Structure formats: C-alpha cells, structure tokens
Amino acid sequence: MSRIDFKQINKRYAPGLPLTISNANLTIDHGDFCVFVGPSGCGKSTLLRMVAGLEDITSGELQIEGKRMNELAPAQRGVAMVFQSYALYPHMTVAENMAFGLRVMGSNKAEIDKKVQEAAKILQLGPLMDRLPKALSGGQRQRVAIGRAIVKQPKVFLFDEPLSNLDAALRVQTRLEIAKLHHDIGSASMIYVTHDQVEAMTLADKIVLLHTGKLIEERGSVAQFGTPMDLYHRPASLFVAGFIGSPKMNTLPAKLLSAEASYAEVEVAGQRVKAAVDARGIAAGSAVHVGIRPEHVFIGDTGEGSSVKVKLQHIERLGDASLLYVDTGVGGTETFTVRVEGSVVKSPGEAMTLRWLPEHMHLFDGQGLARPRTVQLPT
Amino acid sequence: MKQNPWYLAMLYVAAVVVSLFSIFPFVYAISTSLKTGSELFNPSLWPNNASVANYISLFTVAEQPFGRHLLNSIMVSTAVVVLSVFLGVTAAYALGRIHFKGKALLLITVLAVSMFPQVAVLAGMFEMVRALGLYNRAFGLVLPYMIFTLPFTVWVLTTFMKQLPKELEEAAIMDGCGPWRIIGEVFMPLLWPALVSTGLLAFIAAWNEFLFALTFVTDNDQRTVPVSISLISGASAFEIPWGKIMAASVVVTVPLIILVLVFQRKIVSGLTAGAVKG
Numbered sequence: 001m002s003r004i005d006f007k008q009i010n011k012r013y014a015p016g017l018p019l020t021i022s023n024a025n026l027t028i029d030h031g032d033f034c035v036f037v038g039p040s041g042c043g044k045s046t047l048l049r050m051v052a053g054l055e056d057i058t059s060g061e062l063q064i065e066g067k068r069m070n071e072l073a074p075a076q077r078g079v080a081m082v083f084q085s086y087a088l089y090p091h092m093t094v095a096e097n098m099a100f101g102l103r104v105m106g107s108n109k110a111e112i113d114k115k116v117q118e119a120a121k122i123l124q125l126g127p128l129m130d131r132l133p134k135a136l137s138g139g140q141r142q143r144v145a146i147g148r149a150i151v152k153q154p155k156v157f158l159f160d161e162p163l164s165n166l167d168a169a170l171r172v173q174t175r176l177e178i179a180k181l182h183h184d185i186g187s188a189s190m191i192y193v194t195h196d197q198v199e200a201m202t203l204a205d206k207i208v209l210l211h212t213g214k215l216i217e218e219r220g221s222v223a224q225f226g227t228p229m230d231l232y233h234r235p236a237s238l239f240v241a242g243f244i245g246s247p248k249m250n251t252l253p254a255k256l257l258s259a260e261a262s263y264a265e266v267e268v269a270g271q272r273v274k275a276a277v278d279a280r281g282i283a284a285g286s287a288v289h290v291g292i293r294p295e296h297v298f299i300g301d302t303g304e305g306s307s308v309k310v311k312l313q314h315i316e317r318l319g320d321a322s323l324l325y326v327d328t329g330v331g332g333t334e335t336f337t338v339r340v341e342g343s344v345v346k347s348p349g350e351a352m353t354l355r356w357l358p359e360h361m362h363l364f365d366g367q368g369l370a371r372p373r374t375v376q377l378p379t
Numbered sequence: 380m381k382q383n384p385w386y387l388a389m390l391y392v393a394a395v396v397v398s399l400f401s402i403f404p405f406v407y408a409i410s411t412s413l414k415t416g417s418e419l420f421n422p423s424l425w426p427n428n429a430s431v432a433n434y435i436s437l438f439t440v441a442e443q444p445f446g447r448h449l450l451n452s453i454m455v456s457t458a459v460v461v462l463s464v465f466l467g468v469t470a471a472y473a474l475g476r477i478h479f480k481g482k483a484l485l486l487i488t489v490l491a492v493s494m495f496p497q498v499a500v501l502a503g504m505f506e507m508v509r510a511l512g513l514y515n516r517a518f519g520l521v522l523p524y525m526i527f528t529l530p531f532t533v534w535v536l537t538t539f540m541k542q543l544p545k546e547l548e549e550a551a552i553m554d555g556c557g558p559w560r561i562i563g564e565v566f567m568p569l570l571w572p573a574l575v576s577t578g579l580l581a582f583i584a585a586w587n588e589f590l591f592a593l594t595f596v597t598d599n600d601q602r603t604v605p606v607s608i609s610l611i612s613g614a615s616a617f618e619i620p621w622g623k624i625m626a627a628s629v630v631v632t633v634p635l636i637i638l639v640l641v642f643q644r645k646i647v648s649g650l651t652a653g654a655v656k657g
Contacts (some may be wrong), residue, residue, distance in 0.1 A: 054549055075555030087546035091568040100564075101554035148550075 002065060002078075002155035002189045004028040004051065009060035011046055020046050023220035024060070026208060028189055033182050036193045037200040038210035039243065043221060045160055047210070048193045052081050052158050064155060075105070080149035081158040084165065086141045088133040088148075095120075095129040098147045112151075119150040122184070139170045146181070157185075159192040163199065179203055197244055201228045209240055233377040238368035241291050247323060247337045249362070251291045252330055256282055262374040264363060266290055269330045273306040275361035276375045282365050291362035294323070294339040297354050305357040310336070312350045317342065326354070405632065412625035419621050433626035445627060447600060448607040451517040452586060453634070455603060459524045459585040460578045466525075467532030467577065468570070472562050474533070475540030476548060486537065493530035497590050500526065508595050517601040523591045528581040539573040540566065575645040583635060604631045 004027070011021035020043040028034045036044040049055040050062060053074030062069045069077050080101075088097050095116055102112045120126050123143045133141055142162060149157055162178070163171045179202070182190055194200055200207050209223045209231060210216075223243075224236040235241035241249045254266040256279060264279035265272055268290055275290060282288065300307075310326040313335075324338040324346065338354060346352070359375040411419065413429040421427070437445045473479075474486060504523050505514075513519025543566060551565045567574070589605040596602055602610075608627045613620035 052553060054552065073555075074553050079553075081550075081553050083546045083550060085544065085546050087544065087550040089547070089550070089565060104555040104560065148554075 002187070003030050003063075004156060004189060004191070005061075005063040005066070006047075007061040007063065009047075009050065009062060010058045011043065011050065011055065012058045019217055019221075021050070021221045022216050024222055025220075026222065026225055028191065028206065031186055031189060033179075033190045033192065033203055033205045034208060035200040035204035035206070036191065036208045036210060037195065037197060037243075038223070039212045040195060042210040042212040043216070044193045044195075044208075044210050047221070048081075048158055048160055048191055051077075051156065051191060052079055053077055075101075078155040079158055080152045080154035080156075081160065082142075082145045082149050082162050084161040086133075086145040086165075088141060088144055090133050093130050093132055094125060094136070094144050094147075097133070097144055098151050101148065101152050115151045115153070116147075119147040122150065122181070123147050138166055139174060142166065142174060143177075146178075150181075150185075153188075155188060157188055157190040159190065161193055161195070163194070163196075175199060175202060197246065201232070201244075204228050207231050209243060211239065215239060227379065229378050234370070234373060235291075235362065236370050238289060238291070238364050238370075241362060241364070241370070245293055247294050247339065249291045249293050250297070250336045251289045251334070251364070252328065252336070254288050254290045254363075256284055256286050256288050258284055263358065264371075266363070268306075269308050269328055271306060271308060273361070274358040275363050276359040276373060277361060277363040277371045278374050279363050279365075279371045282371070287366055289364040289368065291364065292356050292360055294337040296360035297338045297356050299338070299340060299344070299352050300355050301353050303355055305355045307353050307355045309351065309353050312346050312348055312352065314348060315346055322346075326352075405629075408625045408628050408632075411621060412623075412629050415622055433622040434630070437623060437626050437630065442599075443607065443611060444600065445604075445607055445630075448602050448604050449630070451601060452603040452605075452631070455517055455520050455524070456582050456585040458518070458521045459528055460582045462521065463525060463528040463532045463581045464574055464578050466529060467536045468562060468567065468574070470533045471536035471540040472558065472566070474537045475543075486534070489530050489533050493527055497527075501590065501594060504591070505594060513595070515596055515598045515601060517596060517603060519595060520585075520588075520592055520603065523595065524585045524588060528584055532577045532581060535577050536570065536573055539570055543569060571645050575642045579639060579642060582638065586631070586635065 006024045006026040009021060009024040010019055012019050024047060026034075036047055038044050046055055050057050051064075051069075053069070053072065057070050064077060064079070089100060092100060098116045098119055099112045102115060107115075120129060123146060125140075125143060125147060128136065128140060128144075133144065136144065142165075145162070159178070163174055166174060178192075182203075192199075192203060204227075206226065207228055207230075208225050210221050211219060211223045215223070224231055224240045226234075231240060231244045235244060235249070238251060241251065252268050254268040254273070257265040257267055257272065259265075259279035259282060261278060261280065262276065264275050264277050266275060266288060267273070273290070279288070308328060310328050312324055313327050314325040316323040316325075320342050321339050322342055322344055324340060325335045326338060328336045359373075362373065363371045365371060407424065410424050410426055412433050413426045413431070414421070415428075415430055415432050418427060437443075470489075474482060504526075508514050508519055508523065511519075511522070513522060547565060547569075548561055551561045556565065587605060588603075589609070592603045592606045593609075596606070604627070608624060608631070611620055611623050611627060613623075
C-alpha cells in the first residue's frame with residue numbers, strides 16, 4: 001500500500017523568512033492521483049520536492065507506507081520524479097537514460113534490459129531508443145522522462161508541471177497519456193503539480209489547493225483537499241471559489257437577512273435574494289459574500305429566480321460561448337462575468353436583467369469561509 | 380542574401396595573409412634547423428643541402444641529454460594537467476553547485492593567487508620547494524606550476540559548472556547518485572569542451588615554463604626542455620648553435636600541435652543540447 005501521509009509539515013527556507021509551507025496535513029491513498037494546484041508562489045513545487053527528498057522538511061513528518069521518510073535519501077524512498085524541463089542526460093541515448101537509474105542501483109543487465117523494453121513499449125519509444133535527447137521533439141523528450149520514472153517501478157510518481165513546456169495540442173494529448181498511464185499502472189500513487197486548473201480537474205482523483213501569501217500563515221497551506229467535484233461545487237472559502245472554475249466565480253457583497261435550515265435570505269444590490277445555503281449561526285444583519293458562477297447566470301426579463309439589472313461593458317465571443325462582463329453597480333471594481341451561449345448577440349452599453357436560481361448560490365461568512373449548500377450536488 | 384564576391388575575395392586574402400604571418404616564424408625555424416655550418420647565414424627559405432644532422436646531434440650529445448629532458452617535460456606537464464583538472468573539477472563542483480558562506484571571497488582569493496608575478500613568489504616558493512624535499516627534482520615542478528594553472532582551471536570550470544542545469548543534478552540524485560557519481564558520470568561528459576581547453580592551456584603553460592624550471596632544478600638530468608634549449612651550447616663559447624636551437628624548438632613545438640589537433644574536435648559547443656527545454 002503506497003499511502004502517503006503529510007503530518008503537520010512546515011517548511012521555512014531560512015530563519016526570518018515566512019513559512020513557505022505551513023501545517024500541511026494530507027493523506028494520499030494507495031493508487032490515488034493527487035494534484036497539487038495553486039497560484040504561483042503557493043509552495044506546491046516545494047511540497048512535491050519534500051516528498052522527493054530534494055528539500056528538507058523543517059518540521060512535521062512525511063510518511064510513505066507508514067514509514068518516516070524525512071531523513072531518507074531520495075533514491076531510497078521508492079519515488080520517481082518527472083521534471084518540468086525533462087532533465088534528460090544529454091550525453092546518453094534514450095535507452096541509456098532510462099537504464100541509468102537502475103544501473104546506479106546495481107540491477108543486473110538482463111533485468112535492466114527487460115524493464116527498459118517494457119517501458120519503451122508502454123510509451124511507444126521503440127524506434128527512438130538509440131537517439132540522443134537533442135534529436136527528439138519536446139513531446140518525445142517528455143515521454144522519455146516519464147519512461148525513466150516507469151522503469152524504477154516506484155511506489156509514488158512525482159510530476160512537476162510536466163506539460164508546461166509543451167504546446168497546446170501536445171499538452172492535451174500528453175494529458176490523456178498520463179491519465180491512461182495512471183490507469184494502466186494502477187498500483188502506484190501519483191502526485192502531480194500544476195498551475196493549470198484544467199489539468200487538475202481532468203487528471204485528479206483528489207486535488208490539493210494551496211494558499212498563497214498571507215493566507216499560508218493564517219490558515220495553513222492547504223486551502224482545500226477533496227475531489228475535483230468537491231472543489232467545484234463546494235468551495236470551502238472565497239479563495240477556493242476564486243481559483244477553481246474559469247472564468248472565476250462572481251462574488252458580491254451582501255447582507256444576511258434571515259437564515260433557515262435549507263434557505264437563507266440576503267440583500268444583494270438592494271434586492272432580496274434567496275440562496276440554498278445553511279447560514280444558521282451567522283447573525284442576521286452581518287456582512288457576507290454571495291457567489292454565483294458565470295455559467296449559472298442567465299439573461300431574462302422574466303422567469304424564475306432572483307433578478308438584477310445590469311449594464312453590459314464588454315463582450316468576448318469564444319464561438320461556442322460568449323463571456324459578458326457587466327456592471328452590477330455593487331462590489332466595487334470587480335467584474336461580474338456571465339457565460340452565455342455563443343449565439344447571443346449583445347452590444348456594450350446595453351441594459352439587461354440577469355437571473356439565477358437559489359440552488360446555484362454560494363454564501364461565505366465574514367471570514368470568507370463557505371456555509372454548507374443544502375442542495376443535491378454531484379460528487 | 381548573396382555575399383558580394385569582392386567582399387569574399389578580400390576576406391580570403393586577409394585570412395591567407397594572417398596565416399602566413401603567424402606560421403612564417405615556425406617555417407623559418409624548420410628551415411634553419413635543416414641547415415648546417417655557414418649555410419645558416421644564407422637567408423633563403425629553402426636550404427641548399429638539407430640535413431638532419433642538427434636533430435641527430437640533439438639526441439646524441441651525452442652532456443646534453445635532450446631526450447631525457449623531453450621526457451621530464453612530458454611527465455611534468457601531464458602530471459600538472461591531470462592534477463589541475465582533477466582539483467579544478469572537484470573545486471568547481473563545490474563552488475558552482477553548493478551554497479556555502481564565503482563562496483565569493485574564496486573565488487576572489489583563488490583568482491588573487493594568479494595576480495602575483497612569478498618573480499614575486501620565487502623566493503618564498505624556493506624555500507617551500509626545498510622544505511618539501513622537491514628541490515632538484517623534475518617532478519617537484521608540478522607543485523609550483525599549479526600556482527598558475529589552478530586559478531584559471533577553477534574559474535573556467537566553475538563558470539561552466541554553474542551553467543549546467545540544476546534539474547540534471549536533481550535527476551541524478553533521484554536516480555541514486557552521490558556527488559562523485561554526479562561529477563563523474565553526469566557532469567564530466569558535459570564538461571568536455573571546458574576540460575579540454577583548460578587542460579590544453581595548463582599543458583602549454585607547464586610545457587613552456589622557464590623561470591621556476593631554471594631556479595628549482597639544477598641537476599642536468601632533471602631539467603625540462605625550455606631550460607635545456609637555453610643551455611644548448613656550440614663548439615666554442617663564441618658560437619651560438621642556431622641550427623641545433625631551431626631543431627630543438629621544432630621538436631618541442633610538434634607535441635603541442637599534435638595535442639591541439641587531436642583534441643580540437645572535442646572543443647565543440649552544444650554538448651548539453653537536449654538536456655532541458657531551451
């Protein structure tokens with residue numbers, strides 16, 4: 001069982017500097033594909049490199065299969081890493097690159113050959129085995145880097161932004177290959193670092209979203225740990241709500257009027273609005289934030305749900321959909337985005353009425369922490 | 380874009396002129412070394428009666444064991460290169476890849492060593508060479524020669540070492556390599572151009588060195604070739620044996636030319652191509 005436990009892990013690069021990782025508590029189950037995601041500077045690579053053994057752990061304990069790893073050398077942890085820049089040995093052929101790790105470990109030649117051949121078959125590197133890295137394309141180099149990890153048959157695969165150097169088309173293809181690889185290998189856990197939430201949503205069994213800046217010390221590094229659907233439908237805080245989803249969730253300042261078990265009433269932009277959120281525990285009259293995703297807002301002068309009158313500022317037509325940036329008159333300079341069908345034609349300056357349903361509303365308390373939603377949601 | 384043919388022609392003419400200018404002294408040395416007797420005073424480039432007598436006498440006069448001196452030089456220079464490159468690579472790994480306090484100061488200190496002219500360190504060096512029992516031994520020259528080979532070896536290799544991608548080292552660490560294996564199996568193959576050029580420069584510097592060789596070695600059997608050439612004497616005190624001196628010069632130049640020709644193909648850039656996304 002290749003379970004990975006992070007127990008109250010902290011990382012401080014030098015005394016006097018703020019914590020890079022603060023109080024990280026996670027359990028990654030056997031065979032899970034776990035994605036670390038977050039804005040730049042959130043320490044996601046640092047967290048990965050601590051698992052690899054390339055960074056020291058300031059305090060706390062890292063366990064793989066229940067064994068303490070803190071002091072163990074990288075090569076003895078049963079992990080293999082795929083670097084962002086591939087980091088292939090330029091003077092070795094593809095086959096030698098893949099065999100090098102096993103050779104250092106002292107495996108015998110027949111065994112090395114067998115494992116390298118197997119990995120080459122999985123990754124379709126057969127015809128390239130005698131080439132040097134400089135004679136390979138970016139995508140091929142990436143596959144060799146993955147092959148170098150596979151031959152070691154590690155308990156844990158570590159990927160450090162492996163797709164960020166590839167062009168868009170290749171990125172989608174390699175993303176599928178990595179997902180397939182995870183499915184085929186099955187027994188190994190994978191930790192994958194990315195700043196791209198599409199990669200996170202599509203690949204992950206579990207996502208770890210990390211805080212950045214001051215929030216690291218205030219609330220700990222982990223903003224939310226859960227399935228992709230959890231993070232999308234039940235963001236734990238304004239920070240998570242703003243990161244997951246593209247375009248990001250609209251949030252508006254509001255005042256809580258009343259709270260019941262299944263519904264809360266708030267005042268937004270001078271309107272009474274219903275939200276399917278359990279906001280009991282927050283005093284009536286307190287300032288809160290409500291959130292609504294751009295894809296859950298629609299345009300309509302009549303119909304059900306709450307309505308807000310707005311003015312269109314700017315429109316981005318993507319073909320399949322259009323993004324409308326509107327002025328709600330509240331919420332300061334923050335833009336309010338609406339995602340509508342691509343056939344909708346509007347011109348800037350036009351007035352319109354936006355509507356949304358109570359069951360699509362999110363509600364965050366004064367600290368920016370979410371209250372539980374009371375509707376059935378996909379998991 | 381098509382090059383102007385006149386421009387190209389001028390370029391080639393200039394190249395030929397520069398080549399002739401730099402090769403001419405050597406050609407003239409070869410020509411002189413093939414002349415004997417009063418022929419020496421004939422300025423023509425092509426000797427009338429070419430003879431290898433000068434070369435033969437170089438290796439046959441018992442008081443001046445030129446062959447022995449040549450072997451001494453080869454031994455000393457090779458030892459200097461091997462030691463300098465070994466110390467240079469290991470020092471460069473520490474200075475280029477590991478963070479520690481006082482690194483910049485240490486690098487400046489290394490460079491400062493090469494600041495002093497040889498004459499300034501001669502007296503002190505003499506005492507040290509004697510105290511270590513290296514006086515009058517050809518091999519004892521290896522130590523003083525490192526004064527001028529190590530600073531540039533360390534500096535050049537440190538610069539190259541710093542340019543190697545960090546991920547490469549980390550990948551090697553993940554593959555289970557210790558520092559020696561990282562240096563030997565991952566970094567050294569990538570440092571070939573730097574190793575060859577610094578090694579060649581160190582070899583040439585040690586090969587040509589005169590002052591230390593003259594001061595620290597007085598035993599006739601232990602001399603190196605630069606001193607040996609300066610001591611070549613003619614039949615009488617008033618005769619300068621130009622023919623023999625030129626023959627010796629040609630003999631000591633040839634190994635350097637061969638070395639450079641053999642290793643120049645190793646001095647190619649782009650060895651790290653393909654390691655990381657550029």
